[in-house]
Amino acid sequence: MTAAPHASSSAPRNSAAAAPITVARGDGIGPEIMEATLALLREAGARLEVEEIEIGEKVYLRGVSAGIEPSAWESLRRTKVFLKAPITTPQGGGFKSLNVTTRKTLGLYANVRPCMSYHPFVDTKQPAMDVVIVRENEEDLYAGIEHRQTDEVHQCLKLITRPGCEKIMRYAFEYARRNGRKKVTCFTKDNIMKLTDGLFHKVFDEVAKEYPDLANEHWIVDIGAAKLADSPAQFDVIVMPNLYGDILSDVAAEVAGSVGLAGSANIGQHAAMFEAIHGSAPRRAGQDLANPSGLMLASVMMLVHLGQADVATRVHNAWLRTIEDGVHTYDIFNHSVSTRKVGTKDFARAVVARLGQSPQTLKPVAYQAGEPFLAPQAGPTRAARKELLGVDVFLHWDQPGRSPAALGARLKALDTHGLKLKMITNRGVKVYPDGFPETFCTDHWRCRFLSATEGSPISHMQVIALLQSFAAAGLDFIKTEHLCAFDGERGYSLGQGE
Ligand code: NAD
Numbered sequence: 001m002t003a004a005p006h007a008s009s010s011a012p013r014n015s016a017a018a019a020p021i022t023v024a025r026g027d028g029i030g031p032e033i034m035e036a037t038l039a040l041l042r043e044a045g046a047r048l049e050v051e052e053i054e055i056g057e058k059v060y061l062r063g064v065s066a067g068i069e070p071s072a073w074e075s076l077r078r079t080k081v082f083l084k085a086p087i088t089t090p091q092g093g094g095f096k097s098l099n100v101t102t103r104k105t106l107g108l109y110a111n112v113r114p115c116m117s118y119h120p121f122v123d124t125k126q127p128a129m130d131v132v133i134v135r136e137n138e139e140d141l142y143a144g145i146e147h148r149q150t151d152e153v154h155q156c157l158k159l160i161t162r163p164g165c166e167k168i169m170r171y172a173f174e175y176a177r178r179n180g181r182k183k184v185t186c187f188t189k190d191n192i193m194k195l196t197d198g199l200f201h202k203v204f205d206e207v208a209k210e211y212p213d214l215a216n217e218h219w220i221v222d223i224g225a226a227k228l229a230d231s232p233a234q235f236d237v238i239v240m241p242n243l244y245g246d247i248l249s250d251v252a253a254e255v256a257g258s259v260g261l262a263g264s265a266n267i268g269q270h271a272a273m274f275e276a277i278h279g280s281a282p283r284r285a286g287q288d289l290a291n292p293s294g295l296m297l298a299s300v301m302m303l304v305h306l307g308q309a310d311v312a313t314r315v316h317n318a319w320l321r322t323i324e325d326g327v328h329t330y331d332i333f334n335h336s337v338s339t340r341k342v343g344t345k346d347f348a349r350a351v352v353a354r355l356g357q358s359p360q361t362l363k364p365v366a367y368q369a370g371e372p373f374l375a376p377q378a379g380p381t382r383a384a385r386k387e388l389l390g391v392d393v394f395l396h397w398d399q400p401g402r403s404p405a406a407l408g409a410r411l412k413a414l415d416t417h418g419l420k421l422k423m424i425t426n427r428g429v430k431v432y433p434d435g436f437p438e439t440f441c442t443d444h445w446r447c448r449f450l451s452a453t454e455g456s457p458i459s460h461m462q463v464i465a466l467l468q469s470f471a472a473a474g475l476d477f478i479k480t481e482h483l484c485a486f487d488g489e490r491g492y493s494l495g496q497g498e
Contacts, residue, residue, distance in 0.1 A: 016047065017047065018047045018048055018049040019047060019048055019049065019081065019306045019307075019308070020048075020049045020051060020078065020079040020081070021048050021049070021050055021051070021079050021081040021082070021083055021302070021306075022050075022051050022052075022053055022072075022075045022076050022078075022079045022081065022082045022083070023038070023050050023051070023052050023053070023082075023083050023084075024052070024053050024054065024055045024056070024072075024082070024083075024084045024085060024087070025052070025054075025085050026055070026056055026084065026085030026086050026087045026280060027056045027057045027058075027085075027086065027087045027088040027280045027282070027285075028086065028088055028279070028280025028281050028282040028284070028285040029085075029086070029280060029281045029282075029284050029285050029289075029290035029344075030056075030085030030086050030087065030280055031085065032285070032286070032288065032290055032292070032344045032345075033085060033276070033290050033291075033292035033294075033295045033344060034083075034085040034295065035344075035345075035348075036292035036295075036296070036344050036345060036347065036348035037083075037292055037295045037296050037299050037348075038050070039348050039352070040296060040299075040315060040348050040351055040352055041299055041303075041311075041315070043352040043355060044311050044314050044315045044318070044352075044355055045311055045314075046299075046303060046308060046311045046315075047308060047311070048306075051075045051078075051079060053068075053071070053072035053075050053076075054069075054072070055067055055068045055072055055084075055087060055098060056087030056088060056098065056280075057087065057088045057090065060089075060090050060095055061090070065095055065096060066096050066098065066101055067087065067089075067095070067096070067098040067101075068098055068101070068102070073105075076102075076106065076271065077271075080270060080271040080272070081271065081272055081273075081274075081302065081305070081306065082102070082106075082271065082272070082273040082274065083273075083274050083275075083295075083298070083299060083302055084102075084273055084274070084275045085275070085276075085280075085295060086275065086276060086278060086279045086280040086281075087099075087280060088279070088280045088282060100142060100144070102266075102273060103137045103138065103266055103273070104137075104138050104142075106268055106270065106271040106273070107138070107268040107269060107270055107271070108137055108138075108266035108267060108268040108271065108272065108273055109136065109137050109138050109164065109167050109168060109171070109267070109268055109375075110134055110135075110136070110137060110167070110168055110171040110172075110175075110265075110266070110267045110268070110375070111134070111135040111136075111137040111245065111249075111264060111265075111266050112132060112133075112134055112135075112175065112264060112265045112266075112267065112301070113132070113133045113134075113135065113249040113252070113253065113262060113263075113264045113277060114130075114131075114132045114262070114263075114297075115129060115130075115131050115132070115133060115232075115249065115252035115253045115255070115256045115262055116129055116130045116131070116256055117129040117130070117256045117257055118257060118261070118320075118323050118324075118362060120337060121323050121324050121326065121337055121361075121362070122257040122258065122261065122323065122328075122332045122334075122337075123257065123332070123334050123337075124255070124256055124257045125255050126232050126233070126255050126256060128232075128233040129232040129233065129252075129255065129256045130233075130236075131228070131232050131235045131236065131237075131238060131252055131256075132175070132179075132181070132236070132237045132238070133237075133238050133240065133245055133248065133249040133252055134168065134171060134172040134175060134237060134238065134239045134240070134245075135239075135240055135241075135242060135244075135245025135246060135249055136164060136165075136168040136200075136239075136240065136241050136242050136245060137242060137266060138164060138242070139159050139160055139161060139164045139241070139242055140158055140159070140160060140241045140242035140243050141156050141157075141158050141242065141243050142242045142243070143157060143158075143159045145157040145159070147479075149394065149396065149444060149478045149479065150396040150398075150442070150443045150444045150478065151396075151398065151443055152442045152443045152444060153442055153443070153444035158193070158196050159196075160196040160197070160199050160200055160241065162199065162203065162378070162381055163378035163381060164378075165199055165200050165202075165203035165204075166203055166207065166376075166378035166379065167375075167376055167377060167378050168239060169203050169204050169206075169207035169208075169239065170207055170376035170378075171267070171375065171376055172184050172237055172239035173207055173208070173210070173211045173214060174376060175237060176211075176214050176236065176237045177211060177213065177214060181214070181236045181237050182214065182215060182236055183214060183215035183216065183217065183235075183236040183237065184208070184211075184214055184215075184216050184236070184237045184238075184239060185216070185217050185218070185219060185224070185235055185236070185237070185238045185239070186200070186201060186204040186216070186217070186218045186219070186238075186239050186240070187218075187219050187220075187221040187224040187225070187238060187239075187240045187244055187248070188200050188201045188218065188220070188221060188240075188241065188244075189220060189221050189222070189244075190220075191220055194493060195491070195492075195493060197241065200241055201218055204216070204218065204239065205218075221240070221244045221248075224238075225244075225247075225248055225251070228248060228251070228252060228255075229251060229252075229255055232252065232255065232256075249264075249277065250277065253277055257332065258291070258331050258332055259277055259278040259294070260276075260278055260290070260291035260293060260294055260329070260331045260332070261291070261293045261294060261297070261332070262276070262277045262278075262294050262297070263275070263276055263277070263293075263294050263295065263296070263297030263298030263299070263300070263301055264276070264277050264298060264301075265298065265301040265302070265305065267305075267375050268375060269375045269377060272302075272305055274298040274299060274301055274302040274305075275294075275295070275298050276293075276294025276295040276297075276298055277294060278294055287343075288343035288344050288345055289329065289330055289343055289344065290329070290344050291329035291330075291331050291332065291344070291347070292329075292344050292347060292348060293319065293323075293329075293347075296315070296319055296351070297316070297319070299315070300312045300315050300316045300319075303315065303367075304367050307369065309367035309368055309369040309370075310367075310369070312365075312367045313365055313366055313367045314355055314356065315351075315355070316365045316367075317357065317358040317359060317364050317365060318351050318352070318354040318355045318356070318357060319351050319354075320358070320359035320362045320364065320365070321354045321357045321358060321359045321360075322347070322350045322351045322354050323359075323362070324359045324360065324361055324362055325339065325350075325354070326338045326339030326340060327339065327340045327342055327346075327347065327350040328340070328341060328342070328347075329341075329342060329343070329344070329347055384486035384487045385486070385487050385488070386484055386485070386486055387457045387484060387485045387488075388457055388458055388459070388460070388463075388482055388483070388484055389450060389451065389455075389457060389458065389483045389484065389485055390419070390422070390448060390449055390450035390451065390458060390482075390483035391419070391448075391449050391458070391463045391466065391480050391481070391482055391483060392446050392447065392448050392449075392480065392481040392482075392483060392492075393446075393447045393449065393466070393467070393470065393477050393480050394444065394445070394446050394447075394477065394478050394479045394480070394481070395407075395444075395445045395446075395447060395470075395475055395476060395477055395478065396443055396444065396476040396477075396478050397443060397445050397475065397476065398443040402441045402443070404424055404426070404431035404432040404435050404441065404445075405432060405435075407424060407432065407445060407447075408421065408424055408432040408433065410473070410475075411424075411447055414466075414469045414470070414473055415465075415469050416449060416452075416466055416469065417462050417465040417466055417469070418451065418452050418453075418458070418462055419449040419450065419451060419452060419458060419462055419466055420449065420450055420451070420452040421447060421448070421449055422448040422449065422450045422495075423447075423448050423495050424445055424446065424447050424448070425445070425446045425448070425495050426439065426440075426441045426442060426444065426445055426446075427442060427444070428446075428495075430495050444478075448483070448495060449466060450483070463480065463482070467480070
């Protein structure tokens with residue numbers, strides 16, 4: 001068993017003083033599992049000063065679409081540490097995910113999810129599993145920038161930034177080093193997304209060189225995911241972009257035993273949030289049934305973050321001993337290993353009764369009091385020499401027959417102000433010139449223009465003049481993307497045959 005994530009700069013330096021934290025009891029099973037967790041922390045002697053805020057369903061239904069009021073933000077900005085129970089996100093209708101909002105607003109860029117098995121005490125498909133997933137938390141498709149552009153086409157922007165990659169890679173490698181891990185693995189799909197996932201992979205390789213004591217490797221996410229589900233023992237720490245990390249950390253937690261057992265930390269430079277990975281399980285609410293373990297283990301990560309390694313060790317070992325003694329909630333109860341089926345409150349009482357004890361079969365934990373760990377930041381970005389080489393103009397065009405040749409001819413007839421039509425693609429497939437009649441075409445076309453003088457830069461004024469020609473011809477352009485080179489290196493993907 002290894003230690004939980006290290007403290008960021010938000011961790012108090014004097015661990016003997018009570019640490020202010022903000023607590024939200026959440027929705028569904030949230031209030032019950034939070035009560036159980038706070039009771040355990042009190043009995044264990046955690047030095048905490050709790051400020052409570054209300055977030056979630058009640059706030060949404062009062063008409064606050066973000067699910068959180070300004071006064072709650074004030075508390076979070078003051079305490080910088082958030083212990084959060086799950087909340088219900090109302091379906092549809094303008095409600096934003098409070099989790100995504102909180103992570104991004106507070107800059108909580110690293111989502112750390114330890115997924116481990118408690119074999120033979122909890123049924124698991126993978127007895128030897130002990131993996132920590134470090135998920136990038138702020139970028140990727142979760143930027144939430146989406147547009148409907150034509151009758152047929154909707155778009156979601158995938159944003160990957162160099163500072164975002166640097167922060168998460170440094171976090172993953174520092175985490176591994178400080179927690180006695182041996183290897184960091186990166187999952188991406190850079191065989192397809194060569195620029196975005198390509199950057200994630202490239203920065204992983206760069207940062208890996210600074211950690212020669214740690215092994216490193218990269219897997220394409222599809223086969224990586226299959227291996228994670230089938231043979232997780234070959235992984236140690238895995239760092240991933242936001243979407244893959246979101247999906248695969250749930251898969252990993254479930255493969256390990258149950259989503260009800262896993263806690264997570266969301267770490268940033270200024271604040272940190274700790275929560276169970278599961279949701280508010282509304283069907284189980286109010287029945288004293290839910291397993292509070294995910295939130296309890298999240299609170300252990302919080303105690304380590306706050307510099308209270310002694311209390312974290314006591315709580316975690318008592319929890320391990322409870323699991324080992326077969327005192328289990330319904331979700332992990334199994335006649336062959338469980339000795340007592342308990343509800344939320346009795347489970348908490350059982351852990352409290354074991355404070356001071358350690359597991360006998362499972363490995364006990366021993367968190368070390370240490371220097372607070374500053375959540376890594378990215379270095380300054382060097383400005384490259386940037387040249388504008390062309391422009392992709394995206395069109396909403398839906399003439400009968402959707403003939404790429406007809407569109408090509410129409411564009412060739414425009415005054416293109418020193419630019420030359422290079423190709424037209426539809427959903428990324430080249431359809432002009434030399435397209436295949438079999439290719440399915442939507443009403444969304446990308447028209448690539450480069451300088452008429454091969455390889456020479458173009459000006460913004462030429463782009464504007466080109467768009468004026470489009471507008472004058474009644475062509476409905478819906479967006480442009482500039483084709484740039486940075487220090488002479490192409491900053492855009494090529495179309496087929498280019
Ligand atoms: P869920 O994780 O709430 O529950 C799925 C099922 O898992 C439950 O029906 C239950 O059988 C089991 N389960 C989950 N946690 C358990 C626990 N602690 N003890 C015992 N069994 C447990 O997922 P869902 O039903 O898809 O989502 C319900 C709501 O939670 C939705 O509104 C969703 O948006 C929200 N949600 C919130 C968070 C969060 O606040 N971090 C995360 C995920 C989902």
